[in-house]
Structures are given as structure tokens and as C-alpha cells.
Amino acid sequence: MLLPILQVHSEDLSPYAIVCGDPFRAEVIASKLDNSKELAFSREYRTFIGEFQGVPITVVSHGVGSPGAAVCFEELIKGGVKTLIRVGTAGSYSADVPPGSLVVSTAAVREEGLTRQLVPHGFPAVADLDVVLALYEAASETDGLVRKGITVTLDAFFQGVEEFPHRKYKQAGALAVEMEIAALYVIASLRGVRAGAIVALDGYADADLREVYNPHTDVVSQAVEREILSAIHAVIKLHAKA
Numbered sequence: 001m002l003l004p005i006l007q008v009h010s011e012d013l014s015p016y017a018i019v020c021g022d023p024f025r026a027e028v029i030a031s032k033l034d035n036s037k038e039l040a041f042s043r044e045y046r047t048f049i050g051e052f053q054g055v056p057i058t059v060v061s062h063g064v065g066s067p068g069a070a071v072c073f074e075e076l077i078k079g080g081v082k083t084l085i086r087v088g089t090a091g092s093y094s095a096d097v098p099p100g101s102l103v104v105s106t107a108a109v110r111e112e113g114l115t116r117q118l119v120p121h122g123f124p125a126v127a128d129l130d131v132v133l134a135l136y137e138a139a140s141e142t143d144g145l146v147r148k149g150i151t152v153t154l155d156a157f158f159q160g161v162e163e164f165p166h167r168k169y170k171q172a173g174a175l176a177v178e179m180e181i182a183a184l185y186v187i188a189s190l191r192g193v194r195a196g197a198i199v200a201l202d203g204y205a206d207a208d209l210r211e212v213y214n215p216h217t218d219v220v221s222q223a224v225e226r227e228i229l230s231a232i233h234a235v236i237k238l239h240a241k242a
């Protein structure tokens with residue numbers, strides 16, 4: 001079956017997919033795999049297939065923001081993907097998790113519009129427990145700080161005249177903010193597949209700590225490298241238990 005938006009054939013996909021926003025990051029992730037090849041580059045969706053320790057892994061970029069990412073997640077699931085792991089970046093809420101740290105998202109606050117069109121207000125956006133544990137274990141084996149906890153998913157990246165809700169979610173214990181995890185978790189729950197996410201913190205979202213946004217630093221690159229390896233090793237751990 002040809003997936004009309006991703007422009008890939010479902011027969012070419014692995015049951016394991018690593019997804020990320022940036023098409024360039026998808027290429028970097030694919031470069032860590034054996035025998036990797038690009039299957040398609042359609043809109044913001046760049047798809048690769050490769051293998052690690054003999055396990056086939058699909059890598060796809062989903063672009064920025066929940067609605068576009070949801071299209072990617074839905075098509076991958078229609079194509080037979082059963083485990084989705086997002087490898088992203090996020091803004092930190094706390095000096096306890098400074099830029100360069102990793103966060104494994106156990107659940108996401110639904111501060112975006114996409115999931116409101118899919119499920120009722122009270123429905124949670126939660127990760128699969130096995131995926132969380134595999135990601136956390138794999139990330140803990142890398143050199144640097146890793147935490148697990150709640151993340152926030154927003155639609156807006158740049159602020160308008162409305163205040164962002166960062167302060168209240170920080171007070172409630174959330175660790176970081178990004179733009180797609182809630183959509184991933186809700187869609188995975190709806191479609192009966194498992195999902196998890198790991199993010200590299202690339203600055204502070206908290207108003208008191210915020211500096212000029214620059215995700216192109218060595219500290220962030222090293223964290224992205226760590227999270228990529230963590231996601232790949234998490235797939236291997238999950239596959240070993242299957």
C-alpha cells in the first residue's frame with residue numbers, strides 16, 4: 001500500500017519507527033543504522049529505512065507542530081508501525097535540567113489544538129510504560145543528565161499578546177515544553193500502538209531563565225547525539241523483550 005502523504009510503501013516500513021521534527025536530523029539518525037536508504041522525501045516528511053543489530057528501523061521526519069506531525073503518525077500506523085519513538089528538542093522549565101540534559105516524556109500536557117479535535121478534554125496523553133523504561137534505561141547508559149517526567153505540548157513557538165502557560169505547568173511539576181508529543185501519545189492510544197519520546201533540552205522556556213534561542217550549540221548537538229543513540233538502543237531493548 002502506498003501511503004499517500006509520506007509517499008512510501010507500507011511493505012518497506014519496520015514495525016519500529018523513530019520520528020523527529022527536522023528532516024536533517026532524520027538523515028543523521030539514519031546514518032547510525034546499517035544499510036540505511038532514503039525511501040522518500042515528500043513535504044516535510046523524509047523517510048529512511050535501515051537496521052541496527054539486525055533489527056529494521058524506520059526513521060521519519062514529521063516537521064514542526066502537531067497537525068502536520070499527526071499526519072505522519074497516522075500514516076505510519078496505517079502502514080503497520082507498532083512502536084513510535086519521538087526524538088526531539090524542548091525548552092527547559094528548570095535550572096535542575098539545564099540545556100544539554102535529556103528528558104524522557106512520561107506524559108504530555110495537551111496545550112495544543114489537534115487532540116481537542118480527536119478526543120474529549122479529559123483524555124490523557126500518556127506514553128507507553130515499556131517504551132519509557134527502555135528509553136530511560138538506554139539514556140542512563142549515556143554520559144550526561146537524564147530525567148523522566150511530564151512535558152508540555154504547545155502549538156505556538158513565538159509568543160503573541162497572550163501569556164504562555166509555562167509558569168503554572170512548571171509549578172505543577174512539568175519539566176519542559178515542545179510541540180508534538182501530546183499528539184503522538186493521543187494518536188498512539190487511539191490506534192492501539194505504543195509510543196514514547198525523548199527530548200534534548202536546547203534552552204530555557206521559563207521566562208526568568210530564558211536567553212536568546214539558539215539550538216545550534218555544541219551542548220545541544222551532544223545531547224541530540226545522546227538521545228539518538230538512546231532511541232536506537234531503546235528499540236533494541238524493546239525488540240529483545242518482544
Ligand SMILES: O=P(O)(O)O[C@H]1O[C@H](CO)[C@@H](O)[C@H]1O
Nearest residue numbers: 020021022064088089178179
Ligand atoms: O526538534 P524537534 O523534533 O523539531 O522539536 C521541537 O523543535 C521544533 C521547534 O523549533 C518543534 O518541532 C519542537 O517540538
Ligand SMILES: O=c1cc[nH]c(=O)[nH]1
Nearest residue numbers: 089090091177178179
Ligand atoms: O518547542 C520548543 C522546542 C525547543 N525549544 C523550545 O523552547 N521550544
